[in-house]
Amino acid sequence: MDILDIILLTLSLSIDNFAVSAASSCGGGKAGRAQSAKAALSFSLTGLIFLSAGYYGGGKLLKFISSWDHIIGPLILFYLGAKMVKGAFSKRDDSPVCRNMNSLKVLLALAVATNIDVLAAGVSIAALEVKIMAVALFLFLFVNSAVLIGFGLGAKLGGRLGDKTEAAGGAVLILLSLKIFLEG
Numbered sequence: 551m552d553i554l555d556i557i558l559l560t561l562s563l564s565i566d567n568f569a570v571s572a573a574s575s576c577g578g579g580k581a582g583r584a585q586s587a588k589a590a591l592s593f594s595l596t597g598l599i600f601l602s603a604g605y606y607g608g609g610k611l612l613k614f615i616s617s618w619d620h621i622i623g624p625l626i627l628f629y630l631g632a633k634m635v636k637g638a639f640s641k642r643d644d645s646p647v648c649r650n651m652n653s654l655k656v657l658l659a660l661a662v663a664t665n666i667d668v669l670a671a672g673v674s675i676a677a678l679e680v681k682i683m684a685v686a687l688f689l690f691l692f693v694n695s696a697v698l699i700g701f702g703l704g705a706k707l708g709g710r711l712g713d714k715t716e717a718a719g720g721a722v723l724i725l726l727s728l729k730i731f732l733e734g
Contacts, residue, residue: 551680556688563671564692566664566726567593572700572707573722574630574660589657590697596661597668597693598686604672605682624727626663630656631723639717 551559571589668689675685 551675551678553684556680556684559671559675560685560688560692563597563665563668563689564696566667567597567693568696568700569722569726570660570664570700571697572704573718573720574656575701575704586698586701589701590694592654592657593661593664593697594690594693596658597665597689600665600668601672601682601686601689604669604674605676606672607669608673608676621731624731626659626727628724628727630659630663631720631727633720635717635720635724637720 571593575586575589671685672682675682
């Protein structure tokens with residue numbers, strides 16, 4: 551696996567993080583730099599933990615992951631997406647997901663849901679005898695960038711479109727969950 555392969559792998563692993571952060575930050579411009587950085591760090595560190603667990607955990611972990619990854623990740627994304635859609639149509643001032651990105655519980659749930667596939671990637675790169683440091687570095691950089699860009703874009707669009715963006719963001723999470731489930 552050469553450097554281009556590592557870049558393409560880690561870039562593809564960061565795409566779900568972009569989609570979920572853009573969909574989840576649709577609170578309408580309420581995202582500050584600290585909140586964006588907290589989200590990016592949460593997603594990136596979760597990715598690194600999962601990559602390391604897959605890399606060093608090996609075959610036993612792969613057996614467990616492969617039997618559950620297509621169920622656990624989609625269920626978390628579906629649940630959060632449904633909460634966002636419900637929040638968009640409720641009369642309350644606070645959405646359970648979009649306007650609660652400061653919640654560690656929400657951040658970790660989203661980070662886990664989007665990084666489950668990184669566990670399997672960690673097992674794969676160990677089997678290919680690829681050194682983990684380059685993969686970890688690019689994964690951290692791409693996930694961090696994807697979350698910051700997605701978070702900013704989602705907040706900007708949310709400010710212009712309000713609850714419609716929240717409902718659309720929830721729908722994206724639901725569709726992403728169904729895609730992952732059907733591919734699994």
